[in-house]
Amino acid sequence: MSLRTRFQEQLAQLVIGEDAVVRMDGRRMIVVSADFLTTILSAGEQVVGPAIGGIHYLAGERAGRLYGERARAEAPDATPEDIVVNIVASLEARGLGRLEVADLDVAAGTGMLRLQRSPYADTLSGRDRPACHSLMGLWAGLLGVVSGKDIAAEEVHCRAMGDPVCEIVAAPRRD
């Protein structure tokens, strides 16, 4: 199925009520520009410096856990690998740019997510540090749910730093 078809299928699931509230699968959605996200990051950076990355990471991690738990509840027979791949495909079809699960070992709790066009990296180019903290957190949270381990993720390559693609690696946290 082409990306365009998947995108249109997702759009077809959107329902708007008389109260102008948009829902998909019963959950409230809002359609915002990518600038909305990246401006929150850059404005936050002006106030708390690089620490805004950690705040975004935490938010992404919680979202990743939520997506994983919801997907598992909706499809209890799905394999962990299918859950990860389907969520990543869904995120891709929502416009996060081309995403690739470059490596995944659920039992070990490791994996690599590759992003060709992260909206953060697209907007915040020329940085000396990675820009995609919320996606790092999301990857850690999602792998945490499917593996049952406490996972940490790190963006080892980021287009915002001049790398050709963004790559986020995850592995169990070793406390």
Place this chain on the structure above:
Amino acid sequence: MAVLAKDYPAFKERLHDLLDRAILNTGSLGIALARLDGLLIAHRLGRADDARLAAVMAASILGAVASVALQLNQGDVNDVLVDCTRGKIVALRAGPEAAMIAWCSSQANVGLVLLGLRASANEIARVLEAM
């Protein structure tokens, strides 16, 4: 400095040892060490405390105060002391790449706590630099 380094266990053990000593020397009730982007490096917290949140808070406190210092042309931030009704919180830099947060009882001698934590932060900075 990478979270997923090869010689991570030895590095982590060394940091835990330094944090244990900092707690012993200052009477702190908990300590978290974070990268400046708020990601957790190491901690010595109770089970009820969220180490990841503490790490982000450490970096955020120092980051926010650094922004204020910049606006007011006050130079680099050495440490931040927060005096609360039930205790005291100290946030300080541990070298160019890390932030540390610790808290202690309201009866603690702030001067001694600051001195002890500064010494620990300097040692931790050296360990991080050697990574």
